[in-house]
Structures are given as C-alpha cells and as structure tokens.
Amino acid sequence: MDNNVDADHNAVNGNILDRVGLVSEKSYHHGNLRAALLEQAKATVREQGLDGLSLRDLARQVGVSHGAPRRHFQDRQALLDALAESGFEQLGAELAAAFEQAGSDFGTRLRASAAAYLRFAINDAALLDLMFSSKGHDADDPLHTAAMAAFSPMFELIHQGQREGILEAGDPERIGLVLFASIQGTAALFTSGMIESAQLEQLASDAITYFVRGALPIP
Amino acid sequence: MDNNVDADHNAVNGNILDRVGLVSEKSYHHGNLRAALLEQAKATVREQGLDGLSLRDLARQVGVSHGAPRRHFQDRQALLDALAESGFEQLGAELAAAFEQAGSDFGTRLRASAAAYLRFAINDAALLDLMFSSKGHDADDPLHTAAMAAFSPMFELIHQGQREGILEAGDPERIGLVLFASIQGTAALFTSGMIESAQLEQLASDAITYFVRGALPIP
C-alpha cells in the first residue's frame, strides 16, 4: 500500500492508525491534537460557558504544552470559529436525523425538526450563542456556508410543503429563512433567560403554528 | 434647601451639579464615573466588539486608575450586565418612539417598530449580542425585566390588533412572544452574517407578514 502519499496529503485530521484505534491515548503528539482540542473545548463551553474557555487550560487538559495549539489554530478566535463550525455540523446532523425519523408527514417532520433545534439550544446554549455571535463575517464566510448546510433539511421541508399544497409558492430559501429566524429567535429567548422552560414549549408550538398559517397559499 | 438628604440617599448616578452642568469635564473623581464608564464601554463595544472591551482600557480612556471601576462594578461581568440592561432601556425607548411617530394604524405601527428594532441591531450588533447572551439568568433577573419592559410597546400593539379584530384573542404576551422571537431571530440572522443587508429587508417584511397572517382570527 502507498498510504504514504495519502498521509502526507491530509495529515491533520487523524491518520489511519487513529481511525483503527491502534494508537494509545497519550499519542496526542501525533495526529489528532486538533480534534482533541475541539472536543475538549466543546465540553468546557458547555459546562463553563464561553468565558471559561482558555487556550492554556485547554492545552493543559489535553496534555500538551501551551504553545502546541498554535500549530492547529492560529489564535483563540480561529479555535472559536472552528468550534462554531463544528457546532453547525452537529446541529445539521441532528436536524437531519429528526427529519428522517419523523416519517413523511409534513407537520410531524416540521415539529420534530424544530424540537431537535431547540433540544440543541437547551443542551448547548453557549455554543449556539457562539454560532450566532456577531464577528466580522464576510459573505463567503465558511460559517455562513455551514449554517445554511445545517438548516438545509428545513429548506427541503419547505419544498415538500409546497409540493403538497400546504405552503405558498416562492423561493424555498426565502420562505425557509422566516422559519429559521422564528426558531432561532425562540431559542435565543430561551438561552438568554427571557422565557422559562415551561414557556418554551408553548412559544415553540405557537411559532410553528403561526409560520404554517402565515405561509399558507392565498386561495 | 436640604438637598443633603437627597444626595446621600441616591449619590451614585450623578449629583445636582452634574445635571446642571456646573462641573468641569475632569471631575470624574466625584459622581459620574459609573455613567462615564458605561458610555465609553458602549462606544468601545460598538467599534471593537465585545472582545475589544477591557476594564483597564476603559479606566484609561475615562482618565481614572484601573482600580477605580471596582467602586461601581464589582467585576467585569457586572459591567457587562449593566451595559446589557442599559441596552434594553435604549432599545425600549427607540421602540416606543417609533411606535408613537407611526400614527395609529396597526400595520404601520407594527412595521415601524420592527424597523426600529432592526435599526438597533444594525447599529449595535455586538451590544444586541450581549443583551441576548446566555449567562446565568435567574427568573427574576433584572435583565429579564428590562427586556420585557423594552418590548412592551409590542405587547401594547398586540392588544390594539386584538381590539380591532385583526389579531386572534388570547394572552397578548403569549402572542407577542411569537413576534418578539421572530424579530429577534431576524436580527440574529443578520448580525451573525447569515444574511446580507439586501436580504434583511425582505426577511423582515416576510416575517411580519407571516406573523400577521398567522395570528389572524380563525373565522
């Protein structure tokens, strides 16, 4: 086998030995430091919030020197950006899973997807905050792409609703953005403490009902 | 006059001399440091973002030693909380102003208020982020109160819509939260860079249209 070429070409994100699990846990010095840092960062943000995250702490917890992370993230902001991006990937996966497990009924799919979104907001409030924080975002920001990819099950759902005559015609992305905003706003009201868990369920239900009614075809 | 008693009772937020403007600009050492810090913090957050805000910098810019802010804000978080609260006060004032200047038509008032909200989001994106950031918020958090107070013109608007038969019956706060979430979500999609300025107007318009349709009485 000529796995040499492959390893050199894409050596950052873990090598074959790691994937097969043949490398001991202390082999951070080769291959998977980037992933380990992100994983630990995510856990820390969940437990301590964004302010509890320090590069030096991270390096300590993962067992490397404080200068090591620099090889994988140019600075703290680069790590936060990567963390946000991986957050969108996870959110997208959970939305897609909820979408698929919900059967084929439009309303059921919509409610299941929204519930998955809000579950993410509840479990990883600080991460969701980071994902929607206002940094200098260019138009072709990878985060923009990741966010739209994550929400793509919702856009697909809009398309289904249109095919079935439940939703009005029009650009599915334009209509989907209204749904996106509504769900994200609901999540934000909860993570920021404006509403309690008890009100969240009611608000989420209302938001979806209003959206569906609002997007009804005008007959 | 016995203004001694009054001054002692409420000496933090500037004294009579300040209000009348009889105190020179270098009199920070007496009375208005807290307000000066908040004002400078708001400007810095607007120009540099939240990460550009440092207590020591603030103290420097205001012309006071780095230990001085502690007299008015126990720690950095306390200053951020106060900043968020003052942000809600400003947002509330701007919503109320837009509400009043919009005449008496329900739709006009609704669009004007939403536009004012989004104007705030555009001008002070980082501040809005801070206002909705996920810290440890109790149920009786002053921020919760400030947010609801800020949005109260919207709740009043819901009430008007119900009186005029444009909106369905029900708890105005419950219905208003759907509108709140929708507008805040729209703002978040913009401040986080998910949509561009060009799309913002379209999304805002759609969000309001869908809300009004969604909250229509079911005849």
Next chain:
DNA sequence: ACCTGAACACCGTTCAAGT
C-alpha cells in the same frame, strides 16, 4: 511536521493606603 518552554505584554482582581 509537530511540540516544548522561556519571554513579553496585557489583563482581572484584590487590598492597603491615601484624600
């Protein structure tokens, strides 16, 4: 290619001391 460890400038927080 990846990691270490010293060095630097900066920060938040505390606290005795000043007025």
Next chain:
DNA sequence: ACCTGAACACCGTTCAAGT
C-alpha cells in the same frame, strides 16, 4: 465615599530550540 497604585495569578501570542 471614592480613588490610587502595588501586587498577584492568569492569559494570548511569539519564537527559538528541540525531536
């Protein structure tokens, strides 16, 4: 009552040196 300034522990970033 309010502010100063030294002190402390910690942080992000840089960079020569190691393997």
